[in-house]
Structures are given as structure tokens and as C-alpha cells.
Amino acid sequence: MSTDRLVIAVPSKGRLQENANAFFERAGLPVLQPGGARNYRGRLGGIDDVEIAFLSASEITREIAVGNVHLGVTGLDLVQETVPAWAQKVHLVTELGFGFADVVVAVPMAWIDVATMADLADVAAEFRARHGHQLRIATKYLNLTRRFFAEHGIADYRNVESLGATEGAPASGAAEAIVDITTTGSTLAANDLKILSDGVILKSQAHLVASRNAAWSDLARAQARTILDRVASEARARRTREVRTRLDDAAGALAAVAALGATAPFGLPAAGGPLTLHVPSARVAAVADLLRARGAATVTVARLDWVFAADAEMADALEAALG
Ligand SMILES: Nc1ncnc2c1ncn2[C@@H]1O[C@H](COP(=O)(O)OP(=O)(O)OP(=O)(O)O)[C@@H](O)[C@H]1O
Ligand SMILES: O=P(O)(O)OC[C@H]1O[C@H](OP(=O)(O)OP(=O)(O)O)[C@H](O)[C@@H]1O
Ligand SMILES: [Mg+2]
Structure with missing residues (x-):
């Protein structure tokens, strides 16, 4: 690494490549490979000065373990098989929901x-x-x-x-x-x-992983925080649905659906206004049933692209792992 900027290793071939690119794209951070598929260095769009190393999944695991790259996408099987005492060298940032x-x-x-x-x-x-x-x-x-x-x-x-x-x-x-x-x-x-x-x-399954052995400059840490905030916001959005409705007793309805994991991120509406809920995607139908039982005439459900939030659990966990 010649500079102190963040370097991310992304699969350049094999089973994880396509899904890894789609994952960064969803987080608003497209993988850019300016020289074409034969150029093994690229950069991440949507953020300044982040370098990408295109490698095979097994090379990514090795480079993470020795600390030649900061972040990478690889399979948990490769981490556990090829890195001795892996937990001391590799921090698992998040599962990626592909490469099962x-x-x-x-x-x-x-x-x-x-x-x-x-x-x-x-x-x-x-x-x-x-x-x-x-x-x-x-x-x-x-x-x-x-x-x-x-x-x-x-x-x-x-x-x-x-x-x-x-x-x-x-x-x-x-x-x-x-x-x-x-x-x-x-x-x-x-x-x-x-x-x-x-x-x-x-x-x-595939994971976003971080190297505990890499040289983490202040710049690299700040870039990782930005990236993990976007990744976490996209992941939050993916497991959440926005549910909107109107009822006489919004406070009572909220109390009833809270047991199903629903929250009202923007608070309770003024009398007669619409209630906006965030609901775990698996609970949407149950929440809609409950709301209608309490007098809601219409309940709409929408997917979300991003849910930015005050907490930065992914970035905080990385900071803790890096010490
Ligand atoms: N059905 C599958 N078979 C093999 N690997 C899979 C499968 N599904 C997901 N994977 C994941 O993909 C990883 C390896 O990917 P792949 O074999 O495509 O890499 P590769 O490009 O061949 O790398 P290398 O040349 O270094 O072996 C596995 O370690 C595993 O984590
Ligand atoms: O359960 P299945 O869906 O049939 O997949 C399993 C097969 O896929 C992998 O090989 P791969 O095609 O990656 O070839 P490789 O051994 O050369 O990497 C793995 O080694 C198995 O042979
Ligand atoms: Mg293979």
C-alpha cells in the first residue's frame, strides 16, 4: 500500500463476483474498473479516493489475513479454513446474504x-x-x-x-x-x-470482512465509517417495510403493533394525520391485520432503499475490533 487510503478487495471472478458488485451498487458505492476486466485495480464510486483490488476469493482471504487490504468480500469457509486463529486477524463486518x-x-x-x-x-x-x-x-x-x-x-x-x-x-x-x-x-x-x-x-455465506492487521490510518478509518454507514443503511432498509395508514387511536394502535417489532420513527401524527411505521418485513401482513382490526381502512406497504439512522452499529463494532 503506497498511500494511507482505504483498499477494498473485491472478487474479480468466480461465484461471488456478480453478487459482490450488486451489493456495493445497492449501497450506492458502485465498483468501477476503468481499465476493463483485465485491470486489477479500480475504485469505488460515491466516495473519494477508495482503491479496489480485484482478486479471487481465496486471495482476498489471504490479503485480509496479512493486512495488505483493509476490507474485502469473501466466503466464511475460506476464512475459517485458511486463516490460522482467524478471529485475531479477521473481523466479520456483516453477512451478505449470498454465496450460501x-x-x-x-x-x-x-x-x-x-x-x-x-x-x-x-x-x-x-x-x-x-x-x-x-x-x-x-x-x-x-x-x-x-x-x-x-x-x-x-x-x-x-x-x-x-x-x-x-x-x-x-x-x-x-x-x-x-x-x-x-x-x-x-x-x-x-x-x-x-x-x-x-x-x-x-x-x-459471503461476508464483508475487515483486516485487524492492516495499517489503519485516520483516513482509512473515516472512509470505512462512511462505507459501513451506507452498507448498514441499505441492510436496514432491506429488512424493513414502510407501512402507512390512518386511524383514530394511533397511539393505541402503535402500542399494539410494537409487540410485532413495529416502530414509529417520525412519532405519532397530529389528530387525523397519517401514521408511518417501520415494520420487520416478515411481520408486515400481521401488522396490517392488526391495524385493520383497530379501524384502519387502508394500509399501504412500501419497500425502502435506505434507512439512515443515528446509530452506527457496524462502524462502531469495527472500531472496537481494531482497538
Ligand atoms: N456451490 C459452491 N461451490 C463452491 N463455492 C461456493 C459455492 N457457493 C458459494 N461458494 C463460495 O465461493 C467461494 C469460492 O468461489 P470460487 O470457487 O468461485 O472462487 P475462485 O474464483 O474459483 O477462486 P480460486 O481460484 O482462488 O479458487 C467458496 O469458498 C464459497 O465461499
Ligand atoms: O452442490 P452444488 O450446487 O452441486 O455445488 C457444489 C460444487 O460446486 C463447487 O465446485 P466449483 O464449481 O466451484 O468448481 P471448483 O471446485 O473448481 O471451484 C464445489 O466444489 C462442488 O463441486
Ligand atoms: Mg473455485
């Missing part, structure tokens, strides 16, 4: 007696005596596997490192079982593999 994938233990469908990790432990304990070698697990998630198997008391196995087509390992005879990431399950099914019932090691 589970890291799972899967065995051949034909193993009808093996449904749980305890069953797999039994197989592992007897495997060498029966077959002349240890149970082999194909995976690129060596650290997550080691931790999870240890928690389940499985010690008698061997990892076979696999960097691609892991699901093919049992059929090809390279391993007996696998640990890999799955989203739709179609690759597992196509390879006649099943997930053990308690074999989900990690439910991963």
Missing part, C-alpha cells in the same frame, strides 16, 4: 448403515483391520476436517488432499468419503454421495 454453501461430510449412498458421524467413527475404527489401510477422506478443507473429526472423536483416518472434482474420489477409489462444499446438492447426488445427518461442518 455448506461444508459437509459425505459418504457413498451405498453405505446404508452409515447415517451419522458416530456411524462414521465406527467405520473408521474398524477400517484398517478390514481393508489394510486407514479410512481416507478427500478434501481441500484440511483444517475444518481435522477440527470437526476431532470433535467427533474420529482419529483413525487420513486426509487425501483434493484440489478439484473431490466428489469423484470415492468412485475413482482415491478415498472412501469426502468433505466438500455444496449448495444445491446436485454434484453430490450425481456422484451417489449423501450428507451425514450431523455432518454439516459449517454453513457458509
